[in-house]
Amino acid sequence: MGMVKLFATPSSPFSLRIVWALKFKGIDYEIIYEDLSNKSPELLRYNPIHKKIPVLVHNEVPICESLVILEYIDETWKDTSPYLPQDPFEKAKARFWAKFGDEQVIPSFYGYYMKQGKDQEEAKVTILANLKLIEELLYEKTFFNGETCGFLDLALGWLADCSGPLEVVTGLKLLDEYSFPNLCAWRKKFLQIPSKIESWPDQETLIVMYTKMKERRKSEK
Structure with missing residues (x-):
């Protein structure tokens, strides 16, 4: 190809x-x-x-x-491990939530971890509301696509991959099993996917990168 x-x-x-x-x-x-x-x-x-x-x-x-x-x-590469939903409605729904993730969830997520004081508290309210919506999508599902990893799992995979390192760097936690049992279960499953395990960068590398990012953000203030 x-x-x-x-x-x-x-x-x-x-x-x-x-x-x-x-x-x-x-x-x-x-x-x-x-x-x-x-x-x-x-x-x-x-x-x-x-x-x-x-x-x-x-x-x-x-x-x-x-x-x-x-x-x-x-x-x-449609003949190998297809991940887009074939049903038009399911495909449209996956596109909608992927866009929601990019336009709403990512800004509020990083805002919570990188801002301080009142701005951080406002970001926390927003991200918790957004995560509740994402949590509901996983009701009685292993992945957003059902039992297998799909388009929306890849689109939202950053939430599984980046949340742990950011929690370590900032000491702030969002995804706890009491408030978000579905997302926590999904995060664990997503991080066990072979293609993800072999991916880059690993969690320790992300911790180092986010630490530098946060220190740089502080020095700019």
Whole structure:
């Protein structure tokens, strides 16, 4: 199916989901790490509109925006481990909640961990309300897709992958088994998926990265 390259950064939840999808499908790829403070000419050439990662380059054709990339991967390599729902309604619902995750959950999640004082308390109220909605999607399900990992699991996988390291770095906890039993059970299952275990970066590396991120945020104040 040709050469595949991924422009990404290890700390980006948007990059992580693409790595998982490629590994989930068993697709060989080359990863190019970007310094977002000094973006490469290649990244700017492949994504001249938003100038952001991730960018998937397949046979020198760039595909941008992580949720779009997820769909492209599944539709291009459709014979191997398909993860998009086949039913039109289920597919539309998965797209809706993936977008909700990107536009609502991610900002409130990182806001809670990285802000301080009143701003942090306001972010906590918002993220708890958002997580309750996500919790309900998992009612009597192992994964968002049912019994197997699917599109929405990959889209929301950052929540399983990043929550633990951020809790360690900040000493703040959101996902407890009393308040979010479904999400906690899902997090454990998601982190046991072989393609995820082999993924990058590991939890210890994320802890180091988030520690540096938080220290940098403090120094900017």
